[in-house]
Amino acid sequence: MPKNNDFFKQVYQVVRLVPKGRVTTYGAIGKYLGSAKSARMVGWAMNNAHSQALKVPAHRVVNRIGILTGKHHFSIQNTMIELLEEEGIIIKNDQVVDFKNHFWDPYEHLNL
DNA sequence: CGATTGACGTACG
DNA sequence: TCGTACGCCAATC
Numbered sequence: 001m002p003k004n005n006d007f008f009k010q011v012y013q014v015v016r017l018v019p020k021g022r023v024t025t026y027g028a029i030g031k032y033l034g035s036a037k038s039a040r041m042v043g044w045a046m047n048n049a050h051s052q053a054l055k056v057p058a059h060r061v062v063n064r065i066g067i068l069t070g071k072h073h074f075s076i077q078n079t080m081i082e083l084l085e086e087e088g089i090i091i092k093n094d095q096v097v098d099f100k101n102h103f104w105d106p107y108e109h110l111n112l
Numbered sequence: 113c114g115a116t117t118g119a120c121g122t123a124c125g
Numbered sequence: 126t127c128g129t130a131c132g133c134c135a136a137t138c
Contacts, residue, residue, distance in 0.1 A: 025120085025121095026119070026120055026121080027120065027121055027122090030120080030121085031121095036121075036122080037120085037121065037122070038120090038121095039119095039120035039121050039122095040118065040119085040120050040121085041120095042119080042120075043118065043119035043120065044118070044119080045119090046119050047118085047119065049119095058119075061119075062119090063119080063120060063121085064120075064121065068119090069119050069120080070119030071119085072119085073119060
């Protein structure tokens, strides 16, 4: 059986699991998949996410500091912030306010 | 086919 | 504590 794009697929899966009003990080996803240092691949996965049939809430994925690094990659950059604020997340200076409080850990999916 | 880049993160000085 | 270097792996030039 081929390897598929397991890594990418897993990334999309995890991102879709992020509940409304929560955000996660590339590193957390990468670590959850077993490649903590492959956070960049998670970012690439997001880039490819547009190629996916199902839409991926990439706006809920930020870097470890909580900065919306990928906002520029959206069709309309403001969309990312608008969506996040719509879900109750406060964005200040392209950064998530009280990020730690809104952080959603993929491991929570494991009912850990 | 080789070099560079990229939605990041950790390690080291 | 802050700044710099390196790793990760795929896609693009």
